[in-house]
Each structure stands twice: as C-alpha cells, then as structure tokens.
Amino acid sequence: MLALGGAQAKQTKRVKRPAQAAKMIQAKLTLGQPVQLGSVAVVPIESTLPLSREEYMTLFEAMKLGVVKVIEVQGGGEVNDVEVENNGTRPILLLAGELLLGGQQDRIVAKDCIVAPHERRRVPVFCVEHGRWNGTPAFQAADTLVVAGVRATASESQDQTKVWAKVAETNGKAKAAPSTGTIRGTLNDPTVKKNADRLLAEMKAKFHQSGKTVGMIFWLNGKVESADIFGNPNLFAHNRDKLLKSYSVDAQLAPHSKKTSVDQKVCSQFLADIVKAGRSRGERSAMGNTFRLQDGAIAGYESGNRSFSGGLASPSSVIGGSPGGLGHGTYHPKDKKGGG
Numbered sequence: 001m002l003a004l005g006g007a008q009a010k011q012t013k014r015v016k017r018p019a020q021a022a023k024m025i026q027a028k029l030t031l032g033q034p035v036q037l038g039s040v041a042v043v044p045i046e047s048t049l050p051l052s053r054e055e056y057m058t059l060f061e062a063m064k065l066g067v068v069k070v071i072e073v074q075g076g077g078e079v080n081d082v083e084v085e086n087n088g089t090r091p092i093l094l095l096a097g098e099l100l101l102g103g104q105q106d107r108i109v110a111k112d113c114i115v116a117p118h119e120r121r122r123v124p125v126f127c128v129e130h131g132r133w134n135g136t137p138a139f140q141a142a143d144t145l146v147v148a149g150v151r152a153t154a155s156e157s158q159d160q161t162k163v164w165a166k167v168a169e170t171n172g173k174a175k176a177a178p179s180t181g182t183i184r185g186t187l188n189d190p191t192v193k194k195n196a197d198r199l200l201a202e203m204k205a206k207f208h209q210s211g212k213t214v215g216m217i218f219w220l221n222g223k224v225e226s227a228d229i230f231g232n233p234n235l236f237a238h239n240r241d242k243l244l245k246s247y248s249v250d251a252q253l254a255p256h257s258k259k260t261s262v263d264q265k266v267c268s269q270f271l272a273d274i275v276k277a278g279r280s281r282g283e284r285s286a287m288g289n290t291f292r293l294q295d296g297a298i299a300g301y302e303s304g305n306r307s308f309s310g311g312l313a314s315p316s317s318v319i320g321g322s323p324g325g326l327g328h329g330t331y332h333p334k335d336k337k338g339g340g
Helices: 019-028 059-065 148-157 160-173 190-206 233-253 264-276 315-319
Strands: 029-031 035-037 040-047 068-072 081-086 092-094 098-102 107-109 113-115 119-127 139-145 213-220 223-230 279-285 288-293 298-304 326-333
Touching: 029 264, 035 190, 040 190, 040 233, 040 264, 059 068, 059 092, 059 139, 068 139, 081 092, 081 113, 107 148, 113 119, 113 298, 119 160, 139 233, 148 160, 148 233, 148 326, 190 233, 213 233, 213 264, 223 233, 223 264, 233 326, 264 298, 264 326
Parallel strands: none
Antiparallel strands: 029 040, 035 040, 040 213, 068 081, 081 119, 092 113, 098 107, 098 139, 107 119, 213 223, 223 326, 279 288, 288 298, 298 326
C-alpha cells in the first residue's frame, strides 16, 4: 500500500476542554431554519461567538485574483505532493478533498492546509486519476469538493491505494468509466450532473445565510451525514457553494431516496457532541495546527493557524481572551467513517 509519507497526524496529546468553556461555546451555537428538498436537507449553524478573526482566502478566490500558483513538484512531479506559492497578503486555506485539475494527474488536497502570505510550500495531495501521468505542470482549482466517501477516505486513511479504490467505487456507482479513472467521471456524468445541478440551484435559492452563519449540517435519507464549521461567517460564505455542490452529488449516489423531515433534536445533539468531544493534537507545522476528535459519537478533525489550540474555540476565547485561530472543522457520525 502507498501511505502518504509524513502526512498522517501523530496524535501525541489529548486536549480536554474545561466543562465551563464547553457549556459556554454550546450556548453560543444555534441551528437555523432547515432547507429540505426531498431526501436532502441542510441546517445552518449560527454562532454569536467569534470563533476566529483570521481572514483566510480560499484557493479559488486566490486563483481568481492571480495571487497563487499550484504546480507539480520540480524535477518531474510527485504523486503525493504539489507546490503552492502564495503571493498574496492573506493566508490561503485549502480544504481536504478540494479538487485540483490538470498537472500530471488530477489531485485532491489530502488535508486542510494553510499557506501563509508570500510563502511557497509543498502541500500533501492524493491522486484521483489513476491512469494518467502526463500534461502540464500547472493546476487549476475547480472550486469543488469531491464526494464525501473519497473525502473521508483521504483524510482518515491517508493511504493512496484506498483513495484510488474509493474513486473507482464512486465512478462505479455513477456508472461512469473514464479512460484515466478520474473522479471527473462521476462529477461530469450527464445524469449525475443534471440532477445535482438542479438540486444545487434549489438549495442555493432557499438557503438563508445570516451574518452569524458559520457552517451547516448535511441531512440525507433521515440521518445526519456530516457537518462543516468555519472560523467566521465570511469564510463560510466563500466555501458554502462548494459544500452544497458536494452534497448535491452525494445525494445522486445514495442507494435509495427516502424523504424524512429533519429532526432538529437529533441535529442539536450532533452539534452538542461535536463541542463536547475530546481532541487529540495532530500536526503542528508552519501550515498550522490540526486536531482530531478522538472519542464520543463523532469523528472528524479541525485545522487552524499556528495559535489554534483545538476545539471550536479555545477556552480563553469564551472566558474573555481573544478568539482562537480555527479555520475549518469537518465532522461526521462515527458509523459514517469512510462511507459514501
């Protein structure tokens, strides 16, 4: 098997939030009005607490501004690394599962990474196009997250062989057979794309984002599938549509469609479990700090800048200090691990 060298977080220290801080954070987080369309629903997560004041750029935003380059590693390229050069004045937050098109092979970002202003760094990636190794050095950001199963397999297994297998399984569900085995086979399948685009347009039209919305819960076929929470409303706003797009594709690949109204109590408990879960410290590097949820009913991880100390906000931020440096957290029930 091909494990991603050096990318798997080494869990060295358990981080436990004081009960007082957990209660205060939970009191600041509320659920907004659900948007339900058949078997699919999204529930906004709102916060009166400034989880972070860090102003990140998304990769797509940075590319539109012309301040970032994503290229193959010099010397012929490497399957599990690309180079990202940030020539802007704000840090760039790359999300795990974000699709990079071009290069020698299509890739996805292996884990959340932060590239500081005026820095050039290697960023870990996974190949999602098994049958190609040719092309140009440069990549384009698709402003797309791959489907949940590929995303979870990449972030939690950190194993290239398992990612290739999950991509093939996903293409099989879509009855797509691209010659190079790319995940684009699913994303560009005419039937999947038509139905997903229609669902996406409806969700975007009905989703109400307030000035306090920092994330959302994804509900499918009567169950919570996942949640994503960002450090502030602006960062969520810049990532909202790519999340909704990934949910729309996931809905097309579900084995059956069952409309079940959102259970707000279940969603509230899911959010409470996120807040209460213990964390294990992952990687501390120039690209930021990561933490994994290690107990309870929730799996997932969180990323932030070098001051980030784990959780939706550090205890000091809710007791009177400055906000923590959270960038993004992604969560799902433990029985969904690697699913999709």
